[in-house]
Amino acid sequence: MARNTDPATPAATKTKKVRWYHQVWEAYRMTREVDPSVTWILLAVFVGIIAVGVIVGTLTGAVVYWLLLAIPFAFLAAMFVLVRRAETAAYSRIEGKPGAALAALRTIRRGWTFPEEPVAVDPRTQDMVFRGVGRPGIVLIAEGPAGRASRLLENERKRTARVVPSVPITLLQCGNGEGQVPLRKLPVAVRKLKPQLTKQEVAEVDKRLTALGAMRPPLPKGIDPTKARPDRKGMRGR
Secondary structure, X not given: OOOOOOOOOHHHOOOOOOOHHHHHHHHHHHHHHHOOOHHHHHHHXXXXXXXXXXXXXXXXXXXXXXXXXXXXXXXXXXXXXHHHHHHHHHHHHHOOOOOHHXXXXXXXXXXXXXXXXXXXXXXXXXXXXXXXXXXOEEEEEEEOOHHHHHHHHHHHHHHHHHHOOOOOEEEEEXXXXXXXXXXXXXXXXXXXXXXXXXXXXXXXXXXXXXXXXXXOOOOOOOOOHHHOOOOHHHHOOO
């Protein structure tokens, strides 16, 4: 049998593995663009823990032992600080952009379903409402100033309640105004909602709401909320 030597065939295509240190470097580079001080902060954390290890080792007469113990702790501490700074940098890059709430919500890996498009849009102001379905029920999240967002949310709540009248509906506003949830705290606020539905009920609700979405008119031109996404590599490991 002839051997397949065509480099374009799947058999000859090799998947390039992304090493963990590549992810760390990408997270650091992304964070440095937004937060130039991150380099000195990481160095201060690393060197500070090493210095503590040397001091303790000197006092106990076991410098080598404490130095070897301090190095991995210093590395882990620096990685922890990098993850937190990268998360903050990722949110700051998308905050205020249309679709930022959806980008933040999509960092919730399990238990929730968020459609790619908003379920309500004000074409004049570009205020949006996004919908999620999970065991706590339905959550509607609005982007925009509090007054306008409240009206848009209430209209969508009434529309949704007509389709699934017995399902709990939670209303949230994403923003920095009074009564609103800051962008970086939005996933936490959604995850804190208490389960009230079974998995079978969630599937049925999602099915009904998908049919509701199919009856909607298309989005106005120029609105693409899926373009605003945080760097997941930088936010990974929370």
